[in-house]
Amino acid sequence: MKRHVLTSALAASAAALVLGLAGCSADSSAETADASTGIRIVASTNVYGSLAEAVGGDFASVTSIIDSPDKDPHEYQADGQNQLSLSKAQIVIENGGGYDDFVDTMLSAADNSEATVLNVADISGYDQEPADGEFNEHLWYDFPTMQKLVDSLVSELSALDAGDASVFEANGASVKAQLATLEAAEADIEAEYAGSGVAITEPVPLYLLEASGLVNRTPDAFSEAIEQDTDVPPTVLQDTLALFDDHAVKLLVYNEQTGGAQTDAVLEAAKKNEIPAVGVTETLPDGVDYFGWMKSNLDAVSAALGQ
Numbered sequence: 001m002k003r004h005v006l007t008s009a010l011a012a013s014a015a016a017l018v019l020g021l022a023g024c025s026a027d028s029s030a031e032t033a034d035a036s037t038g039i040r041i042v043a044s045t046n047v048y049g050s051l052a053e054a055v056g057g058d059f060a061s062v063t064s065i066i067d068s069p070d071k072d073p074h075e076y077q078a079d080g081q082n083q084l085s086l087s088k089a090q091i092v093i094e095n096g097g098g099y100d101d102f103v104d105t106m107l108s109a110a111d112n113s114e115a116t117v118l119n120v121a122d123i124s125g126y127d128q129e130p131a132d133g134e135f136n137e138h139l140w141y142d143f144p145t146m147q148k149l150v151d152s153l154v155s156e157l158s159a160l161d162a163g164d165a166s167v168f169e170a171n172g173a174s175v176k177a178q179l180a181t182l183e184a185a186e187a188d189i190e191a192e193y194a195g196s197g198v199a200i201t202e203p204v205p206l207y208l209l210e211a212s213g214l215v216n217r218t219p220d221a222f223s224e225a226i227e228q229d230t231d232v233p234p235t236v237l238q239d240t241l242a243l244f245d246d247h248a249v250k251l252l253v254y255n256e257q258t259g260g261a262q263t264d265a266v267l268e269a270a271k272k273n274e275i276p277a278v279g280v281t282e283t284l285p286d287g288v289d290y291f292g293w294m295k296s297n298l299d300a301v302s303a304a305l306g307q
Contacts, residue, residue: 037061038056038061039056039060039061039091039157039160039161040060040061040063040085040091041056041060041061041063041090041091041092041093042063042064042065042082042085042086042089042091042092042093042115043062043063043092043093043094044064044065044066044093044094044099044100044102044103045064045065045066045067045095045140045282045284046067046283046284047140047282047283047284047290048064048095048120048140048149049062049064049067049093050284051146051149051175052091052093052153053289054171054174054175054289054290054291055153055157055171055175056153056157056168057167057171059157059161059164059167060157063082063085063089065079065082065085065103066283068286069257069281069285069286071283076100076102083106083110086103086106086112087110087111088112089107089115090114090116090160091115091153091156091157091160092115092116092117092118093118093120093153094117094118095119095121095137095139095140096121096122096137097120097121097128097135097137097139098137099121099137104117118152120140120149121139123145123148123152124139124145125148126139126145133220134224136203136206136207138204138205138206138207138282140290141204141205141206141294142207142208142211143179143182143183143186143208143211143294144183145207147176150172151172154171154172178291182291182294182295182298185295185298185302186208186212186213189212189214189298189302190212190214191213192305193212193214193250193305194213195214195215196213196214196250196251196305197215197216197217197243197249197250198214198216198217198249198251198252198253199216199217199218199240199244199249199251199252199253199266199270200216200218200223200252200253200254201218201222201223201252201254201255201258201263202223202226202258203223203227204255204280204282205253205280205297208294208297208298208301209253212298212301217243217248217249219239221233221236222236222237222239222240222262226255226258226260226262226263229258231262232262237265240266241266244266244270244272244273244275247273247275249275250275250304250305251275251276251277251278251304252266252267252270252275252276252277253278253279253280253301254267254277254279254280255282256279256281257281257283276305276307277304278297278300278301278304280297
């Protein structure tokens with residue numbers, strides 16, 4: 001079972017929060033929610049919240065459930081204010097693919113059947129049950145999918161506020177232009193480093209790396225075990241460490257938000273063999289938007305490959 005799956009205890013907690021909130025309409029959190037202006041959007045993480053803010057502009061009020069790099073999406077605990085936001089949402093953005101099931105659980109408990117749910121995994125068009133390997137749910141690192149999400153946001157926002165459709169269309173075009181700039185940066189990396197081997201701890205950045213022409217040489221059993229928070233078999237760990245000893249990879253990209261003895265061993269092997277390591281995250285760092293964050297990730301990868 002992946003770490004992303006919501007526990008039954010958490011589901012019960014979400015339901016309990018709805019019952020508790022039903023009689024608290026006069027509290028401060030309810031007043032804050034009622035005072036919000038614009039189309040009400042709730043996103044599972046600040047990654048999608050950032051994109052929603054860029055498209056919705058002044059005509060949307062966006063709440064991100066996971067809004068800090070200190071909050072682990074895998075271990076989210078239901079929050080009363082976020083539950084209230086979901087109960088009032090007109091548009092909900094979830095990643096899907098098993099990543100943020102807590103959204104569906106909380107939305108069902110909130111009994112909000114009016115909200116339009118944008119499931120990014122469904123929007124992507126990818127096969128979520130591939131015959132070979134596992135579906136990579138970290139879709140915010142896939143810029144073509146983000147282009148599709150922007151189109152969906154423009155469409156849904158325009159349906160809810162037809163009078164400002166031209167604003168949403170202009171904002172969407174601007175966002176897609178910025179995404180195209182990020183795709184151009186991937187193409188620049190591919191032009192110089194196509195075919196270069198890389199290692200990962202988890203498949204978090206894999207869409208970005210593959211779009212940049214890089215080849216993931218990490219044993220699948222290693223990254224799957226790290227992602228699912230299970231022990232890596234000793235032989236698999238040895239094979240992974242050998243990538244660095246043999247200089248079969250030019251770069252290690254690791255998830256900064258998870259760790260353990262086995263990821264530490266990989267980081268140490270990269271350091272010992274003078275192979276650069278680049279850290280990535282699953283949520284936005286404080287103080288940056290989606291585009292600044294992804295540009296920073298691409299710059300870091302390019303710089304590391306150039307060492």
